[in-house]
Amino acid sequence: MCGITACVAEGDVVDELLTGLANLEYRGYDSSGIAVPRGEADVSVLKRSGEIDALREAVAETVPAGSIGIGHTRWSTHGPPTDENAHPHTDCTGTVSVVHNGIIENHETLREELRQRGHEFTSDTDTEVIPHLIEEGLDDGRSTDEAFRRAVDRLEGSFAVVTLCGGEGSLYATRRGSPLVLGLDDDRQFLASDVPSFLEYTDRVVHLEDGDVVEVGPAGYRVTDTDGDRLPREPTSVDWQPEDAERDGYEHYMLKEINEQPQALDRTVRGRIEDDGGVSLSSFPPGSFDGVSDVQFVACGTSYHAALYAREHLVESGVRAHAFRAGEYATTPTPVTEDTLVVAVTQSGETADTLQSIRHARDEGARTLAVTNVVGSTAARTCDDALFIRAGPEIGVAATKTFSSQVTALSLLGERLVEDLTGSPSEDRAERAAAFRRLPSDLTRVLEDSTVADLADRYRDRDAYFFIGRGVGHPVALEGALKFKEITYEHAEGFGSAELKHGPLALVTEETPVVAVFDGRHEEKALANVEEVRARGAPVIAIAGEGSRKVRELADEFLPVPDTHPDALGVLANVQLQLVSYHVADLLGRSIDKPRNLAKSVTVE
CATH class of the missing domain: 3.40.50.10490 (Glucose-6-phosphate isomerase like protein; domain 1)
Structure with missing residues (x-):
């Protein structure tokens, strides 16, 4: 929910950090901050509650500079939205600075241990224990990489963490349950919670996986596992354009994205509907779901409504199907067998409750399938299969074009499921297919009239x-x-x-x-x-x-x-x-x- 941005470059990175924070505003936030090196050993931290404009004013007054830095937009979980609780957080010496998304579940225990060893805290956040743990590792003579890993090993919960140490030319980061992506430009490297943070600079990304530890420096990046062994994380290109994340003359992103729905749906259906009304899903040819006995959708919020919509068609066509709220799915036992297909519907592919539901389904032996907007997302990589809705980036908090694209993609998937599970297509397959093929033009009429x-x-x-x-x-x-x-x-x-x-x-x-x-x-x-x-x-x-x-x-x-x-x-x-x-x-x-x-x-x- 919070937003992380970070950059390593040959020149000053403060503008890139502020741009990244502004690009992540859509994730929701109540404070923001940045940290860059100051002198040879410590870091300069600027953070403010409220809008990013307040941070910009502070930056304009003090004019910090550095070729490496981290930034953060915070959405309060532990402690109210104040300057003190804003990220980045530092250790006692002012040498270690950290930004963090997620929740450190054992932070109270760690805080008390650290206090007993003489550490002083200045915020109410769970995050602040992390730089103090790293500080202790450095005091013991460990390298920054070793101190970072040792600190992360002590953490319980879900998180993405990026740390900057004074005098260091590299950033150290990891993730466990919270999203973190690496962006690669010719002379800059980025870390962020989401691709739009750096989309105007590069479309080359590396999707980090849970447990990955990455060191990012001017010369490139190195990804290792928890034991320090090198991992082959290769970059891919995202099919999004920088202008997709801009308002393009509209007063609000939401209005822009409402009006983008004809184009989004054209991408969703393109090449997926055959002339006779059948569906052509490259990853799911006929027979892909042979052996499936029932379908369970798991989702939250708007995605849950799209799942309910999809369930209607399946049930009417004779397929056993249910839709569950992901927040309750794993904690309220639901009969799942190896013949069950669990379809996770998630725009971002990073929704915590939905990811937990996927893990529960996999543990029970079910087959899993993600319907998502983000290639390389955790849901897409965790599930056995993935179907992408192709809606493009959505910046407004209130989902619009992604709902339409979810429903449409699920409807096409539903036709394949009906054919595979019942042995015959929907009675009105041709009519349905023609209607979904016309959706972009029909939507244009709605918007115009x-x-x-x-x-x-x-x-x-x-x-x-x-x-x-x-x-x-x-x-x-x-x-x-x-x-x-x-x-x-x-x-x-x-x-x-x-x-x-x-x-x-x-x-x-x-x-x-x-x-x-x-x-x-x-x-x-x-x-x-x-x-x-x-x-x-x-x-x-x-x-x-x-x-x-x-x-x-x-x-x-x-x-x-x-x-x-x-x-x-x-x-x-x-x-x-x-x-x-x-x-x-x-x-x-x-x-x-x-x-x-x-x-x-x-x-x-």
Whole structure:
């Protein structure tokens, strides 16, 4: 959730550190800081709570410089967001500085041991024990590499750590459960939590694995295992462009990424749908899932809603399928056998709860498959197989284009699963395939014709907002409510339409807009649910195919989408909901790209 950046170069690296921190703002943060060498032995640390602009001002006043440095954006876990708790943290001598993501579970025990040996602490963070442990190793006469390894051996929990020691020309880093990537330029080397940190400088990356220890210096890098043996970690190129991580004239990343969905979906489906409606997944030819008896999806947040969406098609087609919240999957025993396929849905491929679920499934003997956006991510490398959604980088904390691409990629995977597990394709395979092939152009129409901006002004000040739907409309309603609460900070809840009468209807008043998603199936039942809330005076905002005359006549507000197959219509409806959330949040003056208390990638459990 926090962001690490680091750089080694021939010249001054302060600008690169500040750029890297700014590029990682989307991960969520409440403070930031940098450290560069000062003199021959110690380091200069500047850190500030609040926005990165506060750090920039401090840098402008003191003008630090160095050809090696580390930086960090912190999202508070241990201790409030203060200057003292911001990273980097140092040892007693001011020689060792450290940035860290994750949680050190045994930090209290280590802190007490260190205090008894005379160490003094200046923060409330779990991180601060690390530089003091390294300090002790150096005092014992060990090399920086040895002292770093010895300190890491004492740590329990999940973490990514980068350390800079005064007088050293190299950085030392490792990861265990938190992401860390290495970026390689001609005259610069980078370390970061995520590729966008250094994407404008290089697209050559090395994805570090758990337990890797890397030394990064001006001449290159060296990766070893915990015993010090060299590991062959070769660089790859990421298929992202620097401009993908820029706003490109849009006021917010979220609006840019909403409007990028036609292009993202074109990449998702390109080369994957055959003329007869079959799917062509290079890693999963026909028969790839022979022997699988049931499918279990594990995911969190928006990815969980995409998993629920995918489950609908499988169940309707006769495949046993369930969707589980990853945060509960490993702790609440679920029957898993070697015939079970566990599909981990994760945009970043680094979500801690989802990774824990994958490990649990593997321990139980299940086959695992990651559906993710990031090649080389931990999920992609941990699972037996991977399917990439090809959405490109997503900077806004609130997921938009990745949800659409997840649903589409999962729908294509679902067709392969149906054919392999049931022995025959979906009854309407050709129609479904044609609908998903048209999604990019249909989405373009939605974006061009949407009247949400006018509607948002009429409904921005209400008591609460309910989102309802049936079939794939249900996960779309859940996702619409999540997006609304994430960026507007207003109370919003999503329900299956039939659940209204089992409790939530008690909260419906004239000041409670109800957003109803119609996917083209079970329309009469869904209309009856809408009548229930209209009878209580609630205004109804309906999203349905443009030819849905009854829905248009019944609703107070109608947001049409192109008529298409129900499984694709939900994707179009979701885009209208994204626009509702965006425009209401904009009118309310919310921090749309960086909503309070939230982070883009949740890398702690």
